[in-house]
Amino acid sequence: MTIADPKAPRPDQADLDKAADRPEDADQWTARIRTTAVEALPPQRMLPDRQPAYVASWIYVFGVVTISALCVVIATGFVLAVFGPNWWHVSSTGLFVNSLHLWSVEVFFFAMVVHLWGKFFMAAWRGKRKATWITGVVSFLVSVGAAFTGYLSQQNFDSQWISTQAKDGINSTGAGAIFNVTNFGQMLMWHIVLLPLCVVALVGVHVLMVRLRGVVTPFAARNETPGGEPADTTGAEVQA
Amino acid sequence: MPAIALVFGTVFGALIDLNKPGNYIHWGFIQMSYGNLIVIILMVIVFFAAILIPFKSPKGKEGDR
Numbered sequence: 001m002t003i004a005d006p007k008a009p010r011p012d013q014a015d016l017d018k019a020a021d022r023p024e025d026a027d028q029w030t031a032r033i034r035t036t037a038v039e040a041l042p043p044q045r046m047l048p049d050r051q052p053a054y055v056a057s058w059i060y061v062f063g064v065v066t067i068s069a070l071c072v073v074i075a076t077g078f079v080l081a082v083f084g085p086n087w088w089h090v091s092s093t094g095l096f097v098n099s100l101h102l103w104s105v106e107v108f109f110f111a112m113v114v115h116l117w118g119k120f121f122m123a124a125w126r127g128k129r130k131a132t133w134i135t136g137v138v139s140f141l142v143s144v145g146a147a148f149t150g151y152l153s154q155q156n157f158d159s160q161w162i163s164t165q166a167k168d169g170i171n172s173t174g175a176g177a178i179f180n181v182t183n184f185g186q187m188l189m190w191h192i193v194l195l196p197l198c199v200v201a202l203v204g205v206h207v208l209m210v211r212l213r214g215v216v217t218p219f220a221a222r223n224e225t226p227g228g229e230p231a232d233t234t235g236a237e238v239q240a
Numbered sequence: 241m242p243a244i245a246l247v248f249g250t251v252f253g254a255l256i257d258l259n260k261p262g263n264y265i266h267w268g269f270i271q272m273s274y275g276n277l278i279v280i281i282l283m284v285i286v287f288f289a290a291i292l293i294p295f296k297s298p299k300g301k302e303g304d305r
Binding site: 106 | 287
């Protein structure tokens with residue numbers, strides 16, 4: 001094993017982007033994955049310094065508000081999970097964190113619905129952005145499930161009432177055999193493990209798609225073809 | 241109870257009394273609580289406000305294009 005000389009010139013970044021550190025390693029799976037990943041998700045497009053001029057509108061703010069609320073939801077959920085229901089029902093600090101968890105969910109859905117309306121009326125699936133739209137829609141649906149199992153996990157009369165009211169509806173769909181809303185342990189696991197993982201993963205892919213394809217152009221924007229495709233199909237100039 | 245909490249509790253408690261069964265609207269087969277209706281109306285108001293209210297960019301950062 002040799003130790004690399006720290007003063008030795010580093011390989012050109014373009015070479016790293018295209019292949020392995022050494023040409024003879026280019027066919028290794030690590031190099032192939034790295035090359036594919038860098039080509040698919042160029043770092044300069046993931047965190048741009050500037051946005052297109054048409055993004056200067058309040059309607060573009062609600063996606064970020066949704067993500068911010070999701071961060072608060074997850075952070076407060078971590079705290080609630082650490083201390084448990086005896087704490088969040090009795091302690092004044094626990095009640096406060098529980099309320100933060102609830103109200104950040106309210107902000108999350110409020111902002112997400114306004115974001116959805118804005119993108120719907122922009123036809124935001126134009127210009128190769130179908131995957132962006134679909135991951136957003138699925139995120140919304142999975143979030144509804146996450147909120148529902150949250151109501152079932154409150155450990156109070158409200159959650160008992162909701163579970164007994166919901167069981168007939170769920171049973172009528174035929175899903176009651178595997179998704180038992182009166183099974184508190186199962187609902188808690190769905191709420192604090194499965195669905196949050198799905199929501200975060202979907203939102204992550206959604207944001208990556210937004211960064212990759214760029215923000216959809218308005219209908220009347222110049223430099224645009226009728227199909228909503230930016231005139232520069234790489235999106236680099238639009239997104240830079 | 242601190243005075244400020246008492247004042248806020250009294251004011252908001254007078255506006256929205258949560259210690260009684262909720263009020264619902266019935267419109268054909270649609271049944272909805274007033275709380276949910278208020279949230280939907282707020283979302284519509286915020287949606288149009290977001291479209292109509294100008295967004296001021298910081299000077300020198302007008303964006304590309």
